[in-house]
Amino acid sequence: MGNSVEKTQFDKFFKAKSVAVIGASSKPGKIGYEVLRNLACFEYKGKVFPVNPARNEILGLKCYPSVLDIPEKIDLAVLVIPAEHTPKAVEECGKKGIKNIVIISGGFKELGEHGKELEGKTAEIARKYGIRIIGPNCIGVFDSKTRLDTFFQSRERMIRPSPGPIAFLTQSGTYGCAFLEWAAESGIGISKFVSYGNRIDVDEADLLRYLAADEDTKVIAIYLEGLGNGKKFIEAAKEVVKKKPVIVLKGGRTKEGAKAAQSHTGWLGGEERIYRGAFKQAGIIWADTFEELFDMAKALAMQPPAQGSGVAMVSNGAGPMVQAVDACIEKGLKIAKLSQETISKLKEKLPPFYIVNNPVDVTGSANSKDYKIVLEAFLEDTNVHILMPFFVFQDTPLDEGIIDVMKELNEKSNKPIVVGAAGGPYTRKMSKILEKIGIPVYPIPERAVAAAHALYGYGKIKEKTAEQN
Amino acid sequence: MGNSVEKTQFDKFFKAKSVAVIGASSKPGKIGYEVLRNLACFEYKGKVFPVNPARNEILGLKCYPSVLDIPEKIDLAVLVIPAEHTPKAVEECGKKGIKNIVIISGGFKELGEHGKELEGKTAEIARKYGIRIIGPNCIGVFDSKTRLDTFFQSRERMIRPSPGPIAFLTQSGTYGCAFLEWAAESGIGISKFVSYGNRIDVDEADLLRYLAADEDTKVIAIYLEGLGNGKKFIEAAKEVVKKKPVIVLKGGRTKEGAKAAQSHTGWLGGEERIYRGAFKQAGIIWADTFEELFDMAKALAMQPPAQGSGVAMVSNGAGPMVQAVDACIEKGLKIAKLSQETISKLKEKLPPFYIVNNPVDVTGSANSKDYKIVLEAFLEDTNVHILMPFFVFQDTPLDEGIIDVMKELNEKSNKPIVVGAAGGPYTRKMSKILEKIGIPVYPIPERAVAAAHALYGYGKIKEKTAEQN
Numbered sequence: 001m002g003n004s005v006e007k008t009q010f011d012k013f014f015k016a017k018s019v020a021v022i023g024a025s026s027k028p029g030k031i032g033y034e035v036l037r038n039l040a041c042f043e044y045k046g047k048v049f050p051v052n053p054a055r056n057e058i059l060g061l062k063c064y065p066s067v068l069d070i071p072e073k074i075d076l077a078v079l080v081i082p083a084e085h086t087p088k089a090v091e092e093c094g095k096k097g098i099k100n101i102v103i104i105s106g107g108f109k110e111l112g113e114h115g116k117e118l119e120g121k122t123a124e125i126a127r128k129y130g131i132r133i134i135g136p137n138c139i140g141v142f143d144s145k146t147r148l149d150t151f152f153q154s155r156e157r158m159i160r161p162s163p164g165p166i167a168f169l170t171q172s173g174t175y176g177c178a179f180l181e182w183a184a185e186s187g188i189g190i191s192k193f194v195s196y197g198n199r200i201d202v203d204e205a206d207l208l209r210y211l212a213a214d215e216d217t218k219v220i221a222i223y224l225e226g227l228g229n230g231k232k233f234i235e236a237a238k239e240v241v242k243k244k245p246v247i248v249l250k251g252g253r254t255k256e257g258a259k260a261a262q263s264h265t266g267w268l269g270g271e272e273r274i275y276r277g278a279f280k281q282a283g284i285i286w287a288d289t290f291e292e293l294f295d296m297a298k299a300l301a302m303q304p305p306a307q308g309s310g311v312a313m314v315s316n317g318a319g320p321m322v323q324a325v326d327a328c329i330e331k332g333l334k335i336a337k338l339s340q341e342t343i344s345k346l347k348e349k350l351p352p353f354y355i356v357n358n359p360v361d362v363t364g365s366a367n368s369k370d371y372k373i374v375l376e377a378f379l380e381d382t383n384v385h386i387l388m389p390f391f392v393f394q395d396t397p398l399d400e401g402i403i404d405v406m407k408e409l410n411e412k413s414n415k416p417i418v419v420g421a422a423g424g425p426y427t428r429k430m431s432k433i434l435e436k437i438g439i440p441v442y443p444i445p446e447r448a449v450a451a452a453h454a455l456y457g458y459g460k461i462k463e464k465t466a467e468q469n
Numbered sequence: 470m471g472n473s474v475e476k477t478q479f480d481k482f483f484k485a486k487s488v489a490v491i492g493a494s495s496k497p498g499k500i501g502y503e504v505l506r507n508l509a510c511f512e513y514k515g516k517v518f519p520v521n522p523a524r525n526e527i528l529g530l531k532c533y534p535s536v537l538d539i540p541e542k543i544d545l546a547v548l549v550i551p552a553e554h555t556p557k558a559v560e561e562c563g564k565k566g567i568k569n570i571v572i573i574s575g576g577f578k579e580l581g582e583h584g585k586e587l588e589g590k591t592a593e594i595a596r597k598y599g600i601r602i603i604g605p606n607c608i609g610v611f612d613s614k615t616r617l618d619t620f621f622q623s624r625e626r627m628i629r630p631s632p633g634p635i636a637f638l639t640q641s642g643t644y645g646c647a648f649l650e651w652a653a654e655s656g657i658g659i660s661k662f663v664s665y666g667n668r669i670d671v672d673e674a675d676l677l678r679y680l681a682a683d684e685d686t687k688v689i690a691i692y693l694e695g696l697g698n699g700k701k702f703i704e705a706a707k708e709v710v711k712k713k714p715v716i717v718l719k720g721g722r723t724k725e726g727a728k729a730a731q732s733h734t735g736w737l738g739g740e741e742r743i744y745r746g747a748f749k750q751a752g753i754i755w756a757d758t759f760e761e762l763f764d765m766a767k768a769l770a771m772q773p774p775a776q777g778s779g780v781a782m783v784s785n786g787a788g789p790m791v792q793a794v795d796a797c798i799e800k801g802l803k804i805a806k807l808s809q810e811t812i813s814k815l816k817e818k819l820p821p822f823y824i825v826n827n828p829v830d831v832t833g834s835a836n837s838k839d840y841k842i843v844l845e846a847f848l849e850d851t852n853v854h855i856l857m858p859f860f861v862f863q864d865t866p867l868d869e870g871i872i873d874v875m876k877e878l879n880e881k882s883n884k885p886i887v888v889g890a891a892g893g894p895y896t897r898k899m900s901k902i903l904e905k906i907g908i909p910v911y912p913i914p915e916r917a918v919a920a921a922h923a924l925y926g927y928g929k930i931k932e933k934t935a936e937q938n
Contacts, residue, residue, distance in 0.1 A: 031833065034865045106832055107822045139833075152833065157895040158863035172788020173833065174891075177863045178912070181893030225791055251788065256804050257795035260787070260828055290792065290891070290913045318729070319641020319720065322694055323759065326726035335725050353576045359729055363575055364500065364608075364621065364642070394627040394646045396503045422643075422759070424650030426626040443647070444759045 009132055010202075010210045012100040014143035014192055016075035017046045020067050020098070022089050023081035023105075024050030026058045032080040033058070034152040035104065039078075042155060043147035047072065067096045076100045078140065078150045083107035086136070087121045094129030101126070102150045103135035109198050110137060123200045138197030139173035142180065144190050145216070153177055164189020165218035165301040167211045169204055171196060172251070175223045175290055182294055187435060188301060191216035203228055205236035212240040219244060221297040223290070225251040225261035234282045241283035242465040245300045245458045248284050249293040250275050283461040285454050292450050298440045299451035303416035305459035308385035310336030311452060312378040313359035315390035316366040316398055320420055321359040324388065324445035331453045333386070335359075342381045349373045364392070368401035375409050385459075386452045387413065390420040390445070393427045403430070407437050416455045420448040478601055479671075479679045481569040483612035483661055485544035486515045489536050489567070491558050492550035492574070493519030495527045501549040502527070503621040504573065508547075511624060512616035516541065536565045545569045547609065547619045552576030555605070556590045563598030570595070571619045572604035578667050579606060592669045607666030608642035611649065613659050614685070622646055633658020634687035634770040636680045638673055640665060641720070644692045644759055651763055656904060657770060660685035672697055674705035681709040688713060690766040692759070694720045694730035703751045710752035711934040714769045714927045717753050718762040719744050752930040754923050761919050764911060768920035771907045772885035774928035777854035779805030780921060781847040782828035784859035785835040785867055789889055790828040793857065793914035800922045802855070804828075811850045818842045833861070837870035844878050854928075855921045856882065859889040859914070862896045872899070876906050885924045889917040 019039055025032030032052070040048040040059050049072075050058045053065040064070050067077060067089075077093045079086060083105055093101055103122075108115040119136070126133050134140060140150030144163040151158065158177055161184035168183075168190060170176045176195040183190045191214060194207055204222060211217045220240065227233050237246055252261035253272040279286055285300075287293035311333050313321050325335055338346075338358050346356045350370060355361035362370045371389060378384045387409075391398065410417055419434055421427050422443040431441035442448040488508055494501030501521070509517040509528050518541075519527045522534040533539050536546060536558075546562045548555060552574055562570055572591070577584040588605070595602050603609060609619030613632040620627065627646055630653035637652075637659060639645045645664040652659045660683060663676055673691060680686045689709065696702050706715055721730030722741040748755055754769075756762035780802050782790050794804055807815075807827050815825045819839060824830035831839045840858060847853045856878075860867065879886055888903055890896050891912040900910040911917040 029865050029868070031866065110824065110830075111822060152865060153863040154865050157865060159893045170788070172786065172791075174784070174786025174788040174859075174861045177786070177861060178891035181863075181896070182891075185893050223788065225788075251791035251795070253795045254798040256798050257791050260794040261791045289915050290789070291915075315643070317641065317643025317646070319639075319643040319692065319694075320759070322641075322720035322726050322730045325729040326720070326722045329723040329725050353580060355579065361579075390643075392643045392646060394622040394650075396498050396621060396623050396626060397500070399498070422647035422651075424628045424654050427650070446758050446760075 007210065007213065009099055012075045013102070013134060013141050014148060015146050016100065016148060018049065018072060018075050019046060019148070020049045020051050020070060020074045020077045022051040022067060022077055022079050024052045024058050024063065026055055031104065031152040034154055035078055035080050035150060038149055038151055038155065046146070046148065049074065067092050067098065070096070074098050076102065079103040080105055080152070083115060083118050083136070086118060087125055090122050090125045090131065094125060094131055099131055101131055101133045102140040103133060104138060104140055104150060104152065106137035108136050119198065119200045126201060133201040134194060135197050136200065138195040139176055140195055142190065142193040144192070159184045161190040163191065163216065165191060166297045167191045167214070167217040167220045168193050169196065169207050169220065170223040171199070171225045172223055173197065178290070179221070179294060186298065187432065188298055199228060203232070205229065205232040208236045208240045208246065212243050217244065219297050219300045220246045221293050222246065222248045223251065223293065224248060230278065234278055237282040237284050241461055246284050247287050247293055247296050247300070247454065248279060249287040249290055283465065285457050291447065295442060295447050295451050296454035299418060299455055300458055302438045302440050303418065303455055304414060305462055306385045306416050306452070306456040307459055309334045309456050310383050310385040311388050312336045312338065312381070312384040312386070313388045313390065314362060314371065314374040315359065315392070316362050316364055316395050317390065317392035318359065318361045320390050320445040324390070324420065324449055325359065327446045327449035331449055333449065333453055333456060336381070336384045339381050339383055342377045345377050346374060364395045365397050367397055368399050368405045371402060372405045375405070379409065379413055379415060385415055386455065387415055387417045388420065388448060388452060391430070393421055393430045394423055403433055406434055406439055410437055410439050416452070418442070418448050418452045418455070420445050476679065476682065478568055481544045482571070482603060482610050483617060484615050485569065485617060487518065487541060487543050488515060488617070489518045489520050489539060489543045489546045491520040491536060491546055491548050493521045493527050493532065495524055500573065500621040503623055504547055504549050504619060507618055507620055507624065515615070515617065518543065536561050536567065539565070543567050545571065548572040549574055549621070552584060552587050552605070555587060556594055559591050559594045559600065563594060563600055568600055570600055570602045571609040572602060573607060573609055573619060573621065575606035577605050588667065588669045595670060602670040603663060604666050605669065607664040608645055609664055611659065611662040613661070628653045630659040632660065632685065634660060635766045636660045636662065636683070636686040636689045638663050638665065638676050638689065639692040640668070640694045641692055642666065647759070648763060655767065656901065657767055668697060672701070674698065674701040677705045677709045677715065681712050686713065688766050688769045689715045690762050691715065691717045692720065692762065693717060699747065703747055706751040706753050710930055715753050716756050716762055716765050716769070716923065717748060718756040718759055752934065754926050760916065764916050764920050765923035767909045768887060768924055769927060771909050772887065772924055773883060774931055775854045775885050775921070775925040776928055778803045778925050779852050779854040780857050781805045781807065781850070781853040781855070782857045782859065783831060783840065783843040784828065784861070785831050785833055785864050786859065786861035787828065787830045789859050789914040793859070793889065793918055794828065796915045796918035800918055802918065802922055802925060805850070805853045808850050808852055811846045814846050815843060833864045834866050836866055837868050837874045840871060841874045844874070848878070848882055848884060854884055855924065856884055856886045857889065857917060857921060860899070862890055862899045863892055872902055875903060875908055879906055879908050885921070887911070887917050887921045887924070889914050
């Protein structure tokens with residue numbers, strides 16, 4: 001976002017000091033009620049104005065027949081009214097001098113020709129007044145610092161994340177809800193969030209450029225079904241990936257999936273091959289599933305990119321490493337060939353029944369000191385670019401000193417570390433502590449490997465863009 | 470297991486009334502201590518005898534220099550001693566009349582030639598005395614009813630599942646721990662569990678036949694790295710799948726992965742293609758990841774097999790359905806073409822802005838009644854074989870009456886139901902209630918589709934075996 005006027009305008013979506021909810025309802029469970037309640041009754045500190053000609057007051061707030069009746073300046077309008085009434089409401093916002101609108105309501109292009117016309121009309125009015133619109137058919141925006149959100153999901157049903165390094169852009173509100181809650185529960189948090197649905201104005205390219213300049217955002221994750229302006233997106237991505245990683249999950253890969261996407265947000269998905277090729281060229285990291293999108297974002301937010309594809313593994317329970325080796329090979333990562341020095345060092349320092357190789361099998365008898373020996377040897381071995389320890393935290397010989405070992409390792413390591421561990425409450429407790437330190441943990445080897453692959457992928461992208469500059 | 474003598478002997482692994490722990494230790498954290506503690510201090514009601522010549526008493530139990538010194542009959546011996554001492558200990562068990570041994574200790578074939586010799590010697594002695602051995606290099610057995618387990622994982626670190634319909638056989642103890650805890654936390658539970666590691670005697674085929682006759686087991690899940698006697702396994706599987714589904718996750722698919730498997734449990738993985746072909750012919754369901762193995766087992770334990778490949782979807786948030794459609798097509802499931810009658814019925818009964826098609830998009834405004842209308846129409850439509858509703862439980866318009874709707878539907882449905890839902894605490898709460906009713910829930914569409922595919926796969930297997938009979 002080279003234009004600072006534009007940046008100031010986009011900022012209003014996240015830092016608005018006053019919000020009008022057009023279509024506010026007094027009935028709990030209604031979308032117009034929930035949006036108002038989320039803004040008015042929780043951490044958001046700005047002013048909130050319900051708009052509904054049939055009500056005098058909702059949730060203790062004075063209710064206005066139209067935005068034009070509100071006696072104060074409004075930074076952001078949230079529309080939760082039938083599609084049919086949207087153009088008129090946008091016109092009124094324009095007259096009121098509102099420059100930012102989020103349209104939550106559906107009933108537009110996804111329903112066919114008439115809806116498409118309504119979208120066109122709405123966009124035209126917005127352009128006339130210099131208004132920027134997010135939506136329609138979406139859940140809108142969330143800022144983790146101002147705590148402004150336009151969601152109709154109650155706090156009882158959907159928890160909000162704390163501030164964190166990941167921004168998420170999504171065409172699907174459903175994936176938005178899941179991502180926000182996963183980010184909240186894992187503790188990694190979110191910087192900014194936008195669900196943009198049918199995207200009649202503000203698009204991924206605009207948001208990408210905005211987030212590239214956003215100091216709170218370290219990684220950008222995107223779910224999209226189809227691009228409106230593919231060229232604009234690719235151009236933006238090419239610039240943005242020089243500064244921070246961009247990961248995309250693309251819905252509608254098959255013909256049938258693309259058809260489903262079309263009736264969802266009205267955008268035609270394209271051939272997977274074309275998207276994959278274009279994204280790769282632009283330096284965008286490709287995620288295969290929603291879980292992978294989240295997993296990769298977590299890894300890129302926590303760990304440095306990898307300087308090469310050599311993975312070294314160690315575990316006190318070798319089973320998952322077998323799968324991890326399979327997954328590395330299938331993804332194009334290498335099982336690092338440990339140097340002779342590393343091998344000798346490990347054989348000298350470890351008990352004779354540990355299996356020294358890559359993967360290193362320290363068996364169920366391993367304690368934290370054994371892991372320390374192996375991981376420090378990996379760190380010094382120039383053939384190793386990614387450290388991938390697996391932990392069977394259930395195995396009692398593994399003492400909790402492992403946390404200090406990992407903390408120290410993570411502080412001094414310039415190689416990324418990705419951990420695998422699966423289990424119940426104790427394993428989850430240990431995994432949470434590791435993630436708090438900044439080391440991502442995954443329950444199955446394939447997910448750890450996908451995360452490692454993203455770190456390798458971004459390392460290559462950084463290298464390429466450094467050469468170009 | 471045609472042989473009832475053999476069945477009686479195998480029963481002892483799970484229902485032993487007296488257990489000797491050979492190599493019991495008095496030092497917390499040591500494997501020999503943890504195994505003893507788990508047997509002696511928790512729900513298992515049988516008699517427990519520690520064996521260690523250097524101790525008089527451990528955990529308040531009299532300690533014996535050798536099994537031969539124990540004055541009572543012993544049903545099962547658990548060995549937690551160095552590999553080197555194993556043949557002698559097995560010999561003593563033979564003299565004592567013990568017919569069942571679990572060898573937890575490693576240090577055998579996975580370490581090379583000498584370990585291999587020790588295995589041979591051990592197996593030979595066992596044969597002489599008619600002893601059956603599980604292991605070595607494993608975590609052994611668990612019975613959810615007698616609460617007998619031979620694990621060295623403390624309860625503080627690894628929770629045990631309640632009785633349930635799934636049996637799990639695994640070459641990897643690590644995957645064993647994870648499966649047990651996932652089964653415990655999800656509430657589905659376990660019937661019987663065997664981690665058999667290097668498998669010098671009792672193998673998957675023996676256990677398959679035993680579990681086929683086990684009334685508590687409805688589904689058999691297996692993790693294996695390589696087969697000792699492939700033909701024996703395939704023959705057994707062919708028989709067993711007529712009675713209950715068998716799902717296998719195979720580690721060591723790539724050349725490198727097979728190498729890792731070999732140094733893990735000493736078994737050479739084979740070419741994936743050969744395994745896949747043989748398993749398919751035998752009617753075994755193939756899982757791609759450990760998560761999928763668990764997901765499929767859950768679906769097959771909870772739901773009937775599908776009578777065809779036609780999937781019908783409905784959601785109040787369409788995003789994940791786009792991916793689900795992609796995944797169905799990629800897996801070979803069909804997006805059912807709804808009958809004209811279904812379409813008309815739905816159009817008549819649902820609001821005009823819902824999108825009636827397959828998938829059905831009931832939008833964020835949907836309540837439980839809307840879902841009921843759609844799901845009952847799916848149930849009546851003969852083109853539909855699998856019902857796949859997705860829920861955005863976060864969306865406030867969706868009332869909790871949905872639980873009753875699903876319960877009623879599940880009771881009258883002869884078509885399998887598989888649910889997708891992702892989120893935080895509230896979504897998890899709702900998902901747990903659904904699973905208690907017997908409807909499996911998955912966080913991402915690909916996992917729901919894999920589960921549906923397993924139900925379709927087992928439907929085909931049942932059909933094929935019915936034709937043969």
